[in-house]
Amino acid sequence: MMQGTINLQDKAQEALALMTAAGFDQAQVTAQHVLLDELNVNHNEPTLLRSTESHKLLLTGLVDGRVASTEMADLSAEGMRERMAALFDDAKSAPRDEANAVSSGQKASIVQGPQAGDRELMADKVAELLAFRAKHTPKMMVDEGDAKHTLRRWHTLTTGGSDLSGSVGCYSMGAFGTARDGTKSSSFNYTGGDANDLSGAAPDYFGIGQMLRDTERMIETTPAGGKFVGDVVLTPNAVESLLGWLQGQLSDMQLIGGSSLYRNSVGEAIASPLFSLRSRFNAPGVAAVSSDGFVTPDVTIVEQGRLVSLTPSLYGSRKTGLKHVPVAAGGWDIAAGTTPLAEMVGGVKRGALVGRLSMGAPAANGNFSGVIKNSFLIEGGELGTALSEVMIAGNMAQMLRDIVAVSREVIDGGSTRLPWIRISNLHFS
Structure with a gap:
């Protein structure tokens, strides 16, 4: 020093x-x-x-x-x-x-x-x-x-x-x-x-x-009670895992490696119309500059389910021929919806309120299987007991398409401002 x-x-x-x-x-x-x-x-x-x-x-x-x-x-x-x-x-x-x-x-x-x-x-x-x-x-x-x-x-x-x-x-x-x-x-x-x-x-x-x-x-936990197909309500902490996967698909490593599911999807619907992702590069603790030395204007990534932009860096752009879209180290906003959180939970016949996803790296096609942690059972629209040793399986890309509700409540953590998101058709075991 x-x-x-x-x-x-x-x-x-x-x-x-x-x-x-x-x-x-x-x-x-x-x-x-x-x-x-x-x-x-x-x-x-x-x-x-x-x-x-x-x-x-x-x-x-x-x-x-x-x-x-x-x-x-x-x-x-x-x-x-x-x-x-x-x-x-x-x-x-x-x-x-x-x-x-x-x-x-x-x-x-x-x-x-x-x-x-x-x-x-x-x-x-x-x-x-x-x-x-x-x-x-x-x-x-x-x-x-x-x-x-x-x-x-x-x-x-x-x-x-x-x-x-x-x-x-x-x-x-x-x-x-x-x-x-x-x-x-x-x-x-x-x-x-x-x-x-x-x-x-x-x-x-x-x-x-x-x-x-x-x-x-969560001191007292119970299993989910067998295999079934149901809904998850992802808390903002769990939504961050879904966001991280999507951002990885749109940035250098996946674009250069040819494994991005969305490289040729700009202009197409990749998610539910309820899902929009935009930058907020003036968020607390965030500066509107990229690590490789570029000013980062505001950018819309997904607008009502339609992919608007990929995010290759200068290197990624020169490597792939794609348009350079500089982004800051943080500052992302998934737009709030219109559904109250209580109503969102109330609409779930059987599923879980998920606080954290532990799934490692999904497969190249987006398939995953992982443990849900800090989570609660939902049955008949009622929030129940905390869950233990419960796994969900699905596909990350399909999860974006299967969004059925986005909460009007959000948590602003500075680097991200995220709502709760309800997603259908997850396999529980």
């Missing part, structure tokens, strides 16, 4: 000049500073209030179409020259690929979110959370939790003339743990997220209070 404050623009300019002097044909450098204030919770008690500060450089260099990347915390001129010499050797021995390139002509300066943390506010939120636990869910053990403020400042420069900088602050809260009653215990459960404001009641953020209540109910 460097002592004191450094000028990130000056450090990025110095690093870029050294990269050029080292012989790189193209280069991208990012000078970054992160300041973190956090109050930790362990075993239902606040434990550690601390502030940490770090600086680092992220370097990418190209030589004759060959690329190598590294990051470093030693920002001295001597340290940079030594690392860049090693990086140059790494690049020269890498495979040659004409698709490698850095961004050109990108300009942005982003300032958003709270630029300083309020430690008293964070302490108040932790106290509120622990008081709620003690009063409403005393069998719940918050094994780990925190309230924190992160300020990330950076400056990115490329040999192509891109100049991107930002200062993005946000608060975060999270809780992880299990519930216990004598010798019995639940499975672990977790939720958390990012916000620009923590002035509301702590248990109301990111569904934390509901997660504590649900986990207590």
Whole structure:
């Protein structure tokens, strides 16, 4: 760690000049500073209030179409020259690929979110959370939790003339743990997220209070009672697994490897008309720039079930010939529906409210089989007991088509804003 404050623009300019002097044909450098204030919770008690500060450089260099990347915390001129010499050797021995390139002509300066943390506010939120636990869910053990403020400042420069900088602050809260009653215990459960404001009641953020209540109910579990075909109501935490699979199908690895189910499906219906996915690159903790140095305009991915856009990076675009669509590291919004959550559950004859999917990587065609965790049986529209050792099987692509309801309620976790989604025709065992 460097002592004191450094000028990130000056450090990025110095690093870029050294990269050029080292012989790189193209280069991208990012000078970054992160300041973190956090109050930790362990075993239902606040434990550690601390502030940490770090600086680092992220370097990418190209030589004759060959690329190598590294990051470093030693920002001295001597340290940079030594690392860049090693990086140059790494690049020269890498495979040659004409698709490698850095961004050109990108300009942005982003300032958003709270630029300083309020430690008293964070302490108040932790106290509120622990008081709620003690009063409403005393069998719940918050094994780990925190309230924190992160300020990330950076400056990115490329040999192509891109100049991107930002200062993005946000608060975060999270809780992880299990519930216990004598010798019995639940499975672990977790939720958390990012916000620009923590002035509301702590248990109301990111569904934390509901997660504590649900986990207590999971101390006693029962099987689903045999094989059947039914519906799932995915909580936002479980919806995130479905979203992650879809995003993987639309981005570099699957597109380049030729395994994407949707490479030739732009303009076609790939999901229920109830499903829409759009960017929200100004979300808490998110900056509207991509990791490869591009400004990221708003983008619609799926509109009422119709695929609007793939998301190849610059490299993916040059590799496949597809249109380049830069995206940020987070900031996604599945549009809320019109169905109240209670009505959504009430419409299920037999199935489950699913808190978490544990299924590994689905097959190339989207087929999967996995355990549902933090889940409850639904019978006759009534939410029942917590489930144990229950598996569901289906196809991820078909799940998107079999969406029959989307809740009007959402949970805004910063990086994602997601509703509950009801999906039919899953095989339970």
